[in-house]
Amino acid sequence: MGSRIIGLGMYAPPKELTNEDLEKMVDTSDSWIMERTGIRTRRIAEPGSACSDLCLEAARRALADAGVSPSEIDIIVVGTCTPDMPMPSTACFLQQKIGAGRAFAMDVSAACSGFLYALSTADAMIRAGRGKKALVVGGEILSTVLDFTDRNTCILFGDGAGAVVLSECPEGEGVLSCHLHSDGNLWELIHVPGGGTVHPYGPEVEEKRMHAIRLAGNEVFKQAVTKMAEVSLEALEKNGVSVSDITLVVPHQANLRIINAVGKRLGVPEEKVFVNLERFGNTSAASIPIALTEAREQGRFAKGDLVLLTAFGAGLTWGSALMRM
Ligand code: UT7
Helix, strand or coil, X not given: CEEEEEEEEEECCCCEEEHHHHHCCCCCCHHHHHHHHCCCEEECCCCCCCHHHHHHHHHHHHHHHHCCCHHHCCEEEEECCCCCCCCXXXXXXXXXXXXXCCCEEEEECCHHHHHHHHHHHHHHHHHCCCCCEEEEEEEECHHHHCCCXXXXXXXXXXXXXXXXXXXXXXXXXXXXXXXXXXXXXXXXXXXXXXCCCCCCCCHHHHHCCCCCCEECHHXXXXXXXXXXXXXXXXXXXXXXXXXXXXCEEEECCCCHHHHHHHHHHHCCXXXXXXXXXXXXXXXXXXXXXXXXXXXXHCCCCCCCCEEEEEEEECCCEEEEEEEEC
């Protein structure tokens, strides 16, 4: 048995933070941000929102799209690096809010690769017979881990959530393969130093703004291009397909220049690479399911088409998944 996506949904909070808004907050410009990243605006959750609230909206839409009720869900996996609380998992809050009483629920922490890690986990569990239907969600409120005085990071990220419903299917259909990698030696390139056991919340964390993302943008940029191209090829090779067999590549939406460079390395024409980061920025674990939902709305793939997903993020982590839609 394998698993296939039978429902898609996304949610982005209504409040926008545009490049013009950011010009008033830090020393930056719309032209710099557009030129270096391709981002024009991003969505920001209202103060007091929980990550699980965003996940709930996306999950409701995915379940409605699939025609599946919450009580039919066996497995909930949420990819996030901005959970509601350190404990319990955001997936448990989502389970409670959506009323999926029979499911077991857990989070997966792989930053911007979080959705692919969650998808791979749920797919493997369905293959192992641990359930027949899974809710897989990527959700983030990254605005809670941003320093809005740091122009290197605060312009990049946005809030949102995306969800898919996975259902058991015959082997060789749906998710054909998932490929995950990580290299903990490179943890320093993207991290949030404060709030964990190394630097628990307290005056030092507050004073040094250690609650916020630290990013070596340039180094991450190079790693991202190399790793996403490599792991995409790994998925193609594993399944004996070539780039021309792929209808659409849906990459993690971090930076338009990264996406273009990956496309170029793979030899995929631009029209076969989905991009929507201009309107959402980098929503980390939410970016792929948001993009996949919009790609389907726009008719960018049809039933039976091959779609390739690829992502990278803090850890470093990276991965790909090839699926027949
Ligand atoms: O999804 C995983 C997380 N995502 C990422 O890690 C993103 C990966 N990296 C990137 O997207 C890019 O590296 C950035 C967009 C972050 C930066 O672009 P870059 O072309 O790599 O620029 P840079 O870091 O080499 O910086 C160029 C200059 C610097 O000035 P100096 O030192 O050359 O004088 C920065 O201080 O641009 C300056 N700069 C800015 N200027 C205006 C950095 N941020 C800004 C800004 N506005 N917001």
